[in-house]
Amino acid sequence: MRIGNVNVKVSIVAIAVFVVFTIFLLVASVFNPEVRSQLIWLIPALFMLLVIPMALNYMSRREYADLEPQYAAVAKTVRVKLINESMIGKSVRIEGVVERVYFQFLNRPQYLVADRSGAISVKMFTSTEEDIKVNDVVEVMGQVIHRYFVSGDPVINCVSIKKLKKPKKEV
Amino acid sequence: MSQEYTEKDGSRNRSIEYAVPILSFGGALIGLLLLVNNIQVDTHIPILGSLFASFALAYLAWIRPRKDIVALSTPVYSIIFLAFPLDNVSAFILEVLYAVSLTALLVRLKYRFGAPAAPVLDKKELLDPLKSYVERTRDVLGATGTEPAHSATVAFVRFAEGEFLASARGAESAIAHLSDLSAPQVIQHAFAIVQEQAERLDKTLPQPESFLVFPPEDASLLAKIPDPKFGRSEEYDTALENALLVLFACAWTASETDHSFLLQCQTFAQKLLAP
Numbered sequence: 032m033r034i035g036n037v038n039v040k041v042s043i044v045a046i047a048v049f050v051v052f053t054i055f056l057l058v059a060s061v062f063n064p065e066v067r068s069q070l071i072w073l074i075p076a077l078f079m080l081l082v083i084p085m086a087l088n089y090m091s092r093r094e095y096a097d098l099e100p101q102y103a104a105v106a107k108t109v110r111v112k113l114i115n116e117s118m119i120g121k122s123v124r125i126e127g128v129v130e131r132v133y134f135q136f137l138n139r140p141q142y143l144v145a146d147r148s149g150a151i152s153v154k155m156f157t158s159t160e161e162d163i164k165v166n167d168v169v170e171v172m173g174q175v176i177h178r179y180f181v182s183g184d185p186v187i188n189c190v191s192i193k194k195l196k197k198p199k200k201e202v
Numbered sequence: 203m204s205q206e207y208t209e210k211d212g213s214r215n216r217s218i219e220y221a222v223p224i225l226s227f228g229g230a231l232i233g234l235l236l237l238v239n240n241i242q243v244d245t246h247i248p249i250l251g252s253l254f255a256s257f258a259l260a261y262l263a264w265i266r267p268r269k270d271i272v273a274l275s276t277p278v279y280s281i282i283f284l285a286f287p288l289d290n291v292s293a294f295i296l297e298v299l300y301a302v303s304l305t306a307l308l309v310r311l312k313y314r315f316g317a318p319a320a321p322v323l324d325k326k327e328l329l330d331p332l333k334s335y336v337e338r339t340r341d342v343l344g345a346t347g348t349e350p351a352h353s354a355t356v357a358f359v360r361f362a363e364g365e366f367l368a369s370a371r372g373a374e375s376a377i378a379h380l381s382d383l384s385a386p387q388v389i390q391h392a393f394a395i396v397q398e399q400a401e402r403l404d405k406t407l408p409q410p411e412s413f414l415v416f417p418p419e420d421a422s423l424l425a426k427i428p429d430p431k432f433g434r435s436e437e438y439d440t441a442l443e444n445a446l447l448v449l450f451a452c453a454w455t456a457s458e459t460d461h462s463f464l465l466q467c468q469t470f471a472q473k474l475l476a477p
Contacts, residue, residue, distance in 0.1 A: 046303075054448060061472075063435075073345070088396060107366060107404065107406060108365060108403070108406040109364075109403065110439065110441075112473060112474070113403075115362055115467070115469060115470035115473060116469055116470070117359070117362040117363045117364070117466065117467055118362070119365040121363070121364040123364070124406070124432060147432070147435070147436075147439070148439065148474075156313065156314065175364075177314065180309055180312055181312075187314060
């Protein structure tokens, strides 16, 4: 769903929660007359279970869209092998192939992106603009951070991930 | 961020970061212990842990240039919990959920609003295979003077930090000063390769048609040999990695005062050495 220039996505978890509580409400209102009298505020509250995640996704996607040109101005294009702990906080750009995708269903996708020199984890804290799959050749832009908050190997806190060309076909 | 960030500030802020989950979960744990042992105390007491944790989180959000309104507003919720305490069981459940929320907000604050963490110091000595490489090249690189060796430290460390322009300038300056013919030629070649490639990295330029590489006579001092099946790109990348490793080995061998800086970048040097 597009709102302005932002492609808003609701995670499957939010949809599942909405569906579950809708069923609860339907069952409760059938068997309990008291619930029926409260529907006037229960139904709007139910829809907030979808509206709030959508609004949060829209706000975070728009914020990332605003950040993208700032990062583009300062990010250096490097090979994965050159990214190390001393670069924590630096803005970087890498190009590579997506080898693995995790947590896309939570709207907090993580990717393992590899180039000739190595592979690195790319974490994004909002949904992506495009649908990124395994074997897609992508350009990633973001900031180098520790994997676990204050420790762990360096990973990329992704601000932008875009496909560069058609995905490779497996031989 | 232009504000100066001292080591003391960093240490204090890290302590406050640890205090957030410790205080919030600690208060919940105290509430649980009181509940299990049937000790009747004011329910406000366990909630105080969450209150202090909220203020700690709000402080951490306040000192950052970009303010996180969610973290800043957590003391309001904890004051509400304090003002309207529930029964013991409900209060304990609420405290646990609140502690989880505070911890999650802290992680979010670090990832989206926080200053980068300081690099973790490596062990106090070199580890293999880097150590073996440095030992292998010690006889030749040990003839380098202290000043060029320090320049090698600067060029390597700046490169590791992603300060490619500074690394290139450091290498350029070192080449200009390397008039001492007793310094191994391999060092000059290494500085030249680092200067060329660091400048291109800073400007995000692609690999050039022709580029500097080590001559055959330097082969015995190099850590890696490019695999010809990967073509010119592999040769270009390997030249840079070899150059950086030569600078590291030279700096380690001939400039003992720079060991602490080099140890901080040891992980990077080990990574360069890997195939």
